[in-house]
Amino acid sequence: xxxxxxxxxxxxxxxxxxxxxxxxxxxxxxxxxxxxxxxxxxxxxxxxxxxxxxxxxxxxxxxxxxxxxxxxxxxxxxxxxxxxxxxxxxxxxxxxxxxxxxxxxxxxxxxxxxxxxxxxxxxxxxxxxxxxxxxxxxxxxxxxxxxxxxxxxxxxxxxxxxxxxxxxxxxxxxxxxxxxxxxxxxxxxxxxxxxxxxxxxxxxxxxxxxxxxxxxxxxxxxxxxxxxxxxxxxxxxxxxx
Amino acid sequence: xxxxxxxxxxxxxxxxxxxxxxxxxxxxxxxxxxxxxxxxxxxxxxxxxxxxxxxxxxxxxxxxxxxxxxxxxxxxxxxxxxxxxxxxxxxxxxxxxxxxxxxxxxxxxxxxxxxxxxxxxxxxxxxxxxxxxxxxxxxxxxxxxxxxxxxxxxxxxxxxxxxxxxxxxxxxxxxxxxxxxxxxxxxxxxxxxxxxxxxxxxxxxxxxxxxxxxxxxxxxxxxxxxxxxxxxxxxxxxxxxxxxxxxxxxxxxxxxxxxxxxxxxxxxxxxxxxxxxxxxxxxxxxxxxxxxxxxxxxxxxxxxxxxxxxxxxxxxxxxxxxxxxxxxx
Numbered sequence: 001x002x003x004x005x006x007x008x009x010x011x012x013x014x015x016x017x018x019x020x021x022x023x024x025x026x027x028x029x030x031x032x033x034x035x036x037x038x039x040x041x042x043x044x045x046x047x048x049x050x051x052x053x054x055x056x057x058x059x060x061x062x063x064x065x066x067x068x069x070x071x072x073x074x075x076x077x078x079x080x081x082x083x084x085x086x087x088x089x090x091x092x093x094x095x096x097x098x099x100x101x102x103x104x105x106x107x108x109x110x111x112x113x114x115x116x117x118x119x120x121x122x123x124x125x126x127x128x129x130x131x132x133x134x135x136x137x138x139x140x141x142x143x144x145x146x147x148x149x150x151x152x153x154x155x156x157x158x159x160x161x162x163x164x165x166x167x168x169x170x171x172x173x174x175x176x177x178x179x180x181x182x183x184x185x186x187x188x189x190x191x192x193x194x195x196x197x198x199x200x201x202x203x204x205x206x207x208x209x210x211x212x213x214x215x216x217x218x219x220x221x222x223x224x225x226x227x228x229x230x231x232x233x234x235x236x237x238x239x240x241x
Numbered sequence: 242x243x244x245x246x247x248x249x250x251x252x253x254x255x256x257x258x259x260x261x262x263x264x265x266x267x268x269x270x271x272x273x274x275x276x277x278x279x280x281x282x283x284x285x286x287x288x289x290x291x292x293x294x295x296x297x298x299x300x301x302x303x304x305x306x307x308x309x310x311x312x313x314x315x316x317x318x319x320x321x322x323x324x325x326x327x328x329x330x331x332x333x334x335x336x337x338x339x340x341x342x343x344x345x346x347x348x349x350x351x352x353x354x355x356x357x358x359x360x361x362x363x364x365x366x367x368x369x370x371x372x373x374x375x376x377x378x379x380x381x382x383x384x385x386x387x388x389x390x391x392x393x394x395x396x397x398x399x400x401x402x403x404x405x406x407x408x409x410x411x412x413x414x415x416x417x418x419x420x421x422x423x424x425x426x427x428x429x430x431x432x433x434x435x436x437x438x439x440x441x442x443x444x445x446x447x448x449x450x451x452x453x454x455x456x457x458x459x460x461x462x463x464x465x466x467x468x469x470x471x472x473x474x475x476x477x478x479x480x481x482x483x484x485x486x487x488x489x490x491x492x493x494x495x496x497x498x499x500x501x502x503x504x505x506x507x508x509x510x511x512x513x514x515x516x517x518x519x520x521x522x523x524x525x526x527x528x529x530x531x532x533x534x535x536x537x538x539x540x541x542x543x544x545x546x547x548x549x550x551x552x553x554x555x556x557x558x559x560x561x562x563x564x565x566x567x568x569x570x
Contacts, residue, residue, distance in 0.1 A: 052462055054458060054461075054462070073461075073466075074458075074461040074462055075461050075464050075465055075466045075467075078461070078462055078463060078464035079464045084462045086459070086462070090456055090458075090459035090462065092451070092452045092455050092456060092459070093455065094451060094455055094567060095448065095451060095452060095455075099448055099451075099452075102445070102448060103445075103448050103449065103452055103460075103463060104463055106463065106464050106465075109444075109445045110445070152463075
């Protein structure tokens with residue numbers, strides 16, 4: 001296994017009076033796609049939000065590329081070269097698709113300063129982004145919004161891409177499109193941490209996998225070993241891949 | 242063309258619709274209607290300058306600043322000092338000298354209001370982020386203390402704020418007499434509005450403000466420090482309130498320490514009509530409020546403020562989140 005880019009050690013998170021994460025240990029190897037699986041309500045989204053500093057870890061340690069980021073604020077964590085796509089996609093509905101993209105390109109003040117080659121690559125992956133470039137993002141369909149959320153995360157090179165349920169609510173054809181996009185992203189060398197409920201999606205993409213239950217990681221290993229072991233799948237996820 | 246396709250134009254029609262509805266009530270008198278309409282537009286533009294910063298402050302950080310009127314009062318009182326000290330310029334027949342005096346008063350008022358706004362944000366607003374009840378109480382308290390300090394510095398009495406020579410009098414258009422100052426106020430308001438809309442639509446900072454109003458958590462997740470942006474917007478909003486204070490003081494031709502508190506209600510009506518956090522909505526809201534106040538002030542003076550509350554209720558029945566609700570809020 002390659003060196004970890006992101007590491008969580010004994011991370012606890014409280015939201016108000018609720019104790020959600022009970023000591024999460026998670027390793028995301030550099031250059032790989034790690035799937036974070038688990039039933040609803042086991043703490044997957046909370047784990048991602050805690051990594052991003054959107055909810056503070058009450059205990060434990062989070063390191064990224066060797067730096068302790070546990071107590072950093074969200075902008076500082078994002079500036080460490082981490083892109084985050086939340087479950088609700090975080091689209092700015094009153095802005096155009098172009099404006100959403102310009103905003104995500106931190107180093108560009110306008111479209112002319114954006115990396116043209118990268119933009120072409122995104123247009124090739126998601127033609128709808130080019131088609132609706134000057135349209136209001138709020139008018140896009142659910143699938144197109146997910147494409148925009150992904151495009152925003154990809155508009156500048158980042159070391160780590162964190163995505164929460166990218167296939168949620170997408171039509172099957174759109175899911176295949178998304179799988180293709182993630183494969184090409186993987187090929188470009190970016191490290192990816194994905195929360196996913198769609199097991200077909202997870203199986204096709206994952207290099208490594210961590211399964212959560214009751215606010216902690218209960219299994220970590222290669223996706224292949226989980227795929228090959230039906231009993232383990234049943235015991236961890238309640239169904240087979 | 243996509244812009245037009247994506248823009249909801251119906252709220253834009255409210256302003257001319259209100260004007261047209263008022264026409265028969267004036268006995269179809271062109272001169273009365275025109276005079277009141279220009280007065281309403283002038284008042285509306287001044288209220289827009291007052292309200293535009295406040296609506297963004299609320300949109301960006303959910304901060305209910307009931308102390309915004311303090312910056313308006315401060316601007317008006319600074320103007321009495323600056324214009325009083327430049328009386329030779331304001332009384333001169335040379336319109337250039339008049340203009341310099343007014344611009345100087347505006348610049349100093351904006352600088353003072355911005356500096357006080359910076360301190361207000363740091364010591365009064367920042368400790369109560371996310372706590373609406375405390376925000377209302379403490380910002381109101383801040384305004385009361387500010388008013389008392391104004392009384393200490395300028396005295397509790399009403400102070401006259403005479404208009405510079407070039408802005409006195411009226412322009413005759415047929416039978417209608419339109420005060421020069423009202424045209425000047427409309428002009429200043431249009432310049433401020435154009436500058437704001439340009440910044441909001443054409444610059445990255447503007448993009449960040451618009452995005453932050455919709456989803457500040459996502460803006461932070463993209464790596465931007467929204468707190469700094471908020472402080473900047475708060476300070477600029479305070480400066481604009483200071484500018485509006487000068488304009489409002491000249492409009493009234495006198496100032497009292499309560500001048501800001503008196504317009505606070507109108508400002509909140511404007512930002513609620515417009516949609517909290519919406520600059521375009523604030524323009525519509527301010528023009529509606531200005532026109533309604535002037536039309537009702539002429540037809541039934543005792544109903545002037547009440548009419549604006551009715552207007553707000555009517556708009557909210559049509560659009561419960563204001564004419565241009567901000568997405569994701």
